[in-house]
Amino acid sequence: MVDLAKTYDVLVVGGGNAALCAAITAREKGASVLILEHAPKPFRGGNSRHTRNLRCMHTEPTEVLTEAYLEEEYWDDLMRVTNGVTDERLARMAIRGSNGVGRWMEARGVRFQPSLGGTLNLSRTNAFFLGGGKALVNAYYATAERLGVEVLYETEVLDLEIDKGVFQWATVSCQGGEPVKVRAKTVVAASGGFQANLEWLKEYWGEAADNFIIRGTPYNKGRMLRNLLDKGATPVGDPRQCHAVAIDARAPQFDGGIVTRLDCVPFSIVVDKNAQRFYDEGEDFWPKRYAIWGRLVAQQPDQIAYAIIDSKAVTLFMPSVFPAVQADSIGELAAKLGLDTQALENTVAQYNAAVRPGNFDNSILDNCATEGLTPPKTHWARRIDEAPYYAYPLRPGITFTYLGVKVDEQARVVMEGGKPAKNIFATGEIMAGNVLGKGYLAGLGMTIGTVFGRIAGEEAAKNANH
């Protein structure tokens, strides 16, 4: 039973993958561990609920991964997406730590499956969880509880008392009740970023943030992150940046997850609310481009856009959760979308006139392109002329934020002056910016959370025992 009067060895703030890896590791090292999860039990697990794989270095084929994915290639991939905005020592720790981590995970209940339909591009690099992230989270909670880790749901940490870089106690509220003190010898901050905090996002994005959709948990308000930064933790990552993709505008405000994504952009033209195109939809393969489209849509008036296709393209991409808006003519489609009929007809007509003949092939960067059109569409450009026509409304969908706290190789939070805090550790999204300072690499977040979760758990247990 949870006893808030006692002093725990390790207090874990957050209840997702990183928190659970830290808690399980610390408990296995003999520490008494309390997890404080802000969400109620059905929504436990933070954004890990919505994940599906982790990026895994491996030297030979495994049961679920093809070929090999070696450290240097992994590192090169990271350099490519971050343009070098990374801490090489920590990044290489994450990469090396992912080698063989699947066995550790399996021993704690996680199961894997071959890469999912429609994700063949990840079959070599990413190990998929059977049932996805929620199944992983369930498995870890079951393991943690079996080991004797204690868990409080609907419990928010309001404040950490830190004296000269030493954590003393946490002030927490259970189920919205009166704040109480929880004492522990060490604390692991694993409470995610601040992407669900619209007020905070508005500091950088202004009123536009009102039109942002948060793809994951509504509980990542960044309270711990702000608290640590206010108390002298060294920030890492650009506070203005967030990872945003274009998702279906009809998605719920929070927690829409994977199903709201739209993969039709490369086969479409995308117009803003004035029915004008604004970017090359066929610039590159979608997995290499979807991460820029959230920002692109965020920069359009009212943060809305519409991807328009015709019946030729309708089966070329993964199905998504909401049916497309359908019409027998472009004019009718414009009316259904609330766009200016004439303007959309003109945009489509200009685009169709600019399309040059080519051999359409969605498996390569084909030669179907426009000529004399601004902006151009450089691949997969085919005339939009076969009814019925379809449209998907797009909005920016925020996945995560980059701002975090700086950590050292023991996952200790680095405080003002560059000195690591004695007993404050961080793992998961709250410190992912150390490794992924910019850009996005599928499955890396789970790798960082797992590897540094284990490090944080081990170091915290060690620290508590001394």
Add this chain to the structure above:
Amino acid sequence: MRTTEALVDARSAMEICNACRYCEGYCAVFPAMELRRTFSNGDLSYLANLCHNCRGCYYSCQYAPPHEFQINLPKTFAELRAETYEEYAWPRPLARLFHRNGLVVSLITAIGIALIMIGTMLLQSNDVLFARHQGEGAFYAVIPHNVMVALGGATFGYAIIALIMGFLNFWRDAGGKMAELKPQSLRQAFADALTLRYLGGSKGEGCAYPDEAFSNARRVYHHFMFYGFMLAFAATAVATIYDYVFGWVAPYGYFSLPVILGTLGGIGLLIGPAGLLWLKAKSDKTPAPASLMGMDVAFLVLLFMTSLTGLVLLAFRETAAMGILLAIHLGFVLSLFVVLPYSKFVHGLYRTGALLRHAMERKH
């Protein structure tokens, strides 16, 4: 399949699942789903019957209630499956027997037993009924051979015809084409059905039943029940051959083939249904429609009682109680035959059909 509320729910769930696909590794439903972008009524009937109710997807689902998408596939498919049983029942007017099926099965069984009891009493004087009968033809001294054959043959024959007609209704609606049937598809489907592959998890860890933790308990109990049923069936078949081919008249010795088969089968039919009822009682009720509890429980109890009365008859067949015990057991057996096409029994048929359909359409 007609359009119903359950079918519409299943369609919207499939559209969400098809955009997610995280559960692909759990069972055959998801790979089958991925072969489609839209779902016809027949497709949904097929998918609902392909679902083994292992519940892996329910506990893994980030869209499960209380999430606003309210995805609860085991429950949605169970509701739709029950409607498909009704949809394909033959003859049509008897489809309504699937309404409040638990009550229907119980009533038919009660009436069946009463009729056999009354019939036996009308047929035989108390002296005969309560006498000890031993040796060759002992059973037929109470219920004449030709009466037993006529009743058994008629009810069993009717059940077979009704089941075949129901299966064909399902097969046509699910889009199955006999012309495309290949031996390897049949082999695959029977292997999947006979091993309950999709209650076994991805690596034999079992299914999320009765709760979130994976277990093989359900699969094991189902095997006891199914193979118990098959052994009991084999016992009857062997006994029929003994009787008609060799002219050996029942009852047979305790160590004769029909009795050994029947006893083993009977034990399986006690352990299996009892275990499944026990699991059901303690199972998480959220991924299951409460309205279908009756159908499941009634059929399990009927199987259990049929077996129990058979074993009791075996134990006391040389006493004066044999006459009454025989009448009771025969009442259960004949009732079982009568309700087969209008009970949970049909799930095995449609499930196997769906597995066959899946074996035929998936990429080899």
